Amino acid sequence: MPDFSQGDDAAAVNALRSAVMRLSRRLKHQRVDESLSPTEMSVLGTLSRCGSATPGELARKEHVQPPSMTRIVALLEAKGLVRLDPHPDDRRQKVVTQTEQAEAMLEESRRKRNAFLASLVAELDEDEWAALRAAAPVLEKLAHI
Amino acid sequence: MPDFSQGDDAAAVNALRSAVMRLSRRLKHQRVDESLSPTEMSVLGTLSRCGSATPGELARKEHVQPPSMTRIVALLEAKGLVRLDPHPDDRRQKVVTQTEQAEAMLEESRRKRNAFLASLVAELDEDEWAALRAAAPVLEKLAHI
DNA sequence: TATTGTTATACTCTATAACTATA
DNA sequence: TATAGTTATAGAGTATAACAATA
Secondary structure, eight states: OOOTTSHHHHHHHHHHHHHHHHHHHHHHTOOSSTTSOHHHHHHHHHHHHHOOBOHHHHHHHHTOOHHHHHHHHHHHHHTTSEEEEEOSSOTTOEEEEEOHHHHHHHHHHHHHHHHHHHHHHTTSOHHHHHHHHHHHHHHHHHHTO | OOOTTSHHHHHHHHHHHHHHHHHHHHHHTOOSSTTSOHHHHHHHHHHHHHOOBOHHHHHHHHTOOHHHHHHHHHHHHHTTSEEEEEOSSOTTOEEEEEOHHHHHHHHHHHHHHHHHHHHHHTTSOHHHHHHHHHHHHHHHHHHHO
């Protein structure tokens, strides 16, 4: 049972926090489409991974309030990046699905982001990258606990 | 040499970016002083690492425009977290220095965010935490490159 | 003439509160 | 009565443009 308040585990938590904060600030500046906000990009990424979702589900996953997600989804729809359909079972809800155009944009976005990340990762050796790759799914899990 | 444009490495990069962005958003909400914005906190962090700086230098380091930094510095000064002195060589410039109060607040902030992150990490199993702990120093290195 | 910093103003993003429609 | 989503509105944060002071 790790003790996160002292010792190596506490140091790891501290390193993790510091690195995540700084890395996120650098990634934030690597936007492909300047007209898409970080949260809009994140919503598209979530839809790409998880498939269709309701606005409420997206709001919970992205940690924004429902009215904010209403606006984000409306903007994405206006840009032709998502489609809104009626929910099959509940007429209060809607189903948000990304379009092919969004998937293509994400592809392009990933290519450009990789160029930036690769320039950073080029400084790592193979073991370091392996450690990072193994941690990626754990970080994802951590992000939505 | 990994190829980040396709395959598992590309997936890892994508997962990494998404997780870092979402995790950082949650960590940003763990503020000691709710009246301090993320950029204000970041300016204090920069001053903590690099010592005194002019508003122009801070604007470049934080990737904000000069008028935004003018406002941020004014807010920090009003809160007693930085001090503004005249530049010794150039009367157009000013020198921004953090106060002892700012350093104490930064320490408290790090403690609180670490505690929050630890509460998330406590939900992981042993293998997951091991993967994360191995990746922590690598993430730190990545953030500093 | 160029540079540092400021003021004035507008835009983007997000939140809260109040509302509508449906369960 | 509770829930999903929207509308109206306010606030925070940042940007651009125009300006002042100094190099």
